[in-house]
Amino acid sequence: MTTSAESTAESTAETTAETTAAGAPRALEGVTVLDFTQVYMGPSCTQMLADYGAEVIKVERPVWGDLSRNSLPDPAGQENPIFISINRNKRSVTIDTRTETGREVVLDLVRRSDVVVSNFRSGVMERMGFGYDALKEVNPTIVWASGTGFGETGPYAHKGGQDVIAQAYSGVMWRRSDDTVPLSVYPTTLADYTTGMHLCQGILLALIARDRTGEGQKVQVNMYDSMLHMQMQEAATQLNRGHEVNWAAMPLSGVFPTTDGAVCMVGAFKENPLRDISKALELDEDWSTKPGFDTLEGQFERRPELQALFRERFATDTTAHWVERLEAVDILCAPVRSLVEALADEQTAANGMVVDMEHPHGGTMRVLNAPIRLSATPNAARRPAPMLGEHNAEVLRELGYDEERVAALLADGVIR
16 A cells, blocks of 8 residues: 655665565555554554554553553553553554644654544544644645544534443344343443444555545544444344344344353254254254244244253253254354453464563563454564553654754653
8 A cells, every 4th residue: 555655765664674574564564554542442443453564653642641551450550451452563652732842743743644543532633633624734645534432423423432332322232132131231342343443444445545546535433333333134124124133032042051151052054953953952852843833933932932941951961062962963052161261272372363472561461463364464463562652752753853852842741
């Protein structure tokens, strides 16, 4: 992908050196990203770009920094696992953007950047003086990308976006396997991650378009839309047929306790899954031949009876026993694992999903690898997550600031 004119020449030598050192090129080498993001949605996006070679400069508030540096108490303080998990391969600068001089420094960075990314509330970047129209005047080829809670217009545009709030507003939280299950928060940051990946996709699409047109553009995503979009099948059925699709309420699927854990079973994608389940669970007969259970409609109507039967049978033996029997008749199933077990799994190791990174303060830190495998332009964990303001002087020198000017900015508290 092409880079902005200001950065092409100076990045060539660095790119060549990095490519030689890594042994292979990276897909986004030469792309410079100015990163205003914080917490999870935005940083997960920019880390994905950084993992595949983009130069990501993380702009943080002095002293406090990205909110995730301080989200949970940790012995490592601001270099805690929450922060390092989504900020590797980036450099950190701390700029007081409330000052005119600080804003000038940011604009100098914009001039040599290809992408500017933020995930503040709608309108915040504009109030800071860094909206798309303002930055386009400084760099006409800039890709300006924003992730918000609800978008820039509409009755919720002013609201703060947050993962759990997006789950609740979008309908994702409402659907359960049945009405007896309490409403609850999905325990992983579903909306943050999904929206962060949509933000990453939007940036890549805009860079591809810029290669053809030579023009930058505005990229916008929001958590509300991402959560709605995740429900494409359910929404189409509701909009066109007026009834609900709930994959957690399928009659032959569910999670069932065993004597030593639990089994997740999916009775689907076969001509007659109930017949095979009956065999695997050693039921008294083939329940798919019983009146009322011989059609999918009947199985839906009698779901409580089927689910009670399954629970009774699974509770009589071990997880391994039932997984073996279900797999023997080609019924999809899995043991319900804890994260600890999943991280230690042989498949996790085979996929190379855990990598070690050396941090100057934290020592060896173990984090998850990027999940996309490119054969010719692979990802790489080049540097650990930065300490707050670690690269202030380095980045300013690359802008052409001499030592005297850097010292003045430090003395005035513009960078610290």
